[in-house]
Amino acid sequence: MIVLGIDPGYGITGYGLVWYDSGKFKPVEYGTITTSVNAPITDRLPTIYSRICGILDEYRPNVLSIEKLFYGHNQTTVIDVAQARGCVLLAAAMRGIPVREYTPMQVKQAVVGYGRAEKRQVQYMVTKILNLESIPKPDDAADALAIAICHCQNNVMESMLK
Secondary structure (H helix, E strand, O other): OEEEEEEOOOOEEEEEEEEEEOOEEEEEEEEEEEOOOOOOHHHHHHHHHHHHHHHHHHHOOOEEEEEOOOOOOOHHHHHHHHHHHHHHHHHHHHOOOOEEEEOHHHHHHHHHOOOOOOHHHHHHHHHHHOOOOOOOOOHHHHHHHHHHHHHHHHHHHHHHHO
């Protein structure tokens, strides 16, 4: 199974593809989609959509896992992130790729075993689980890999409960 994890954003969207089979993980590809800080959101969204479509078409993941939107204090930011997230969801839906959503706490629980783990603990475990030489950079890519790992771990748990 190939899982595409997405850490949505309108300035930086992290993505991470993970191959998973019978408890074994392998990193496939990871990175970020960046848009110009000075560009209006209407110019950023087509870039995000286009790059996600390219990733989906090239790697053909079995599922897309994405972080649920977390509302902080800035309404403008959350609206723009939601729009970027919508581009990702649309790209997956247009290709018939199932989408699974996870909260930051669920991701931390699945990767570290503790739902309130710190970012550096999650990054460390991503590195160990995927047998990487160093922590993936930037943070958004590491977060996307963690979201993909979370789906794999949850998929195992769901299978065990059936």
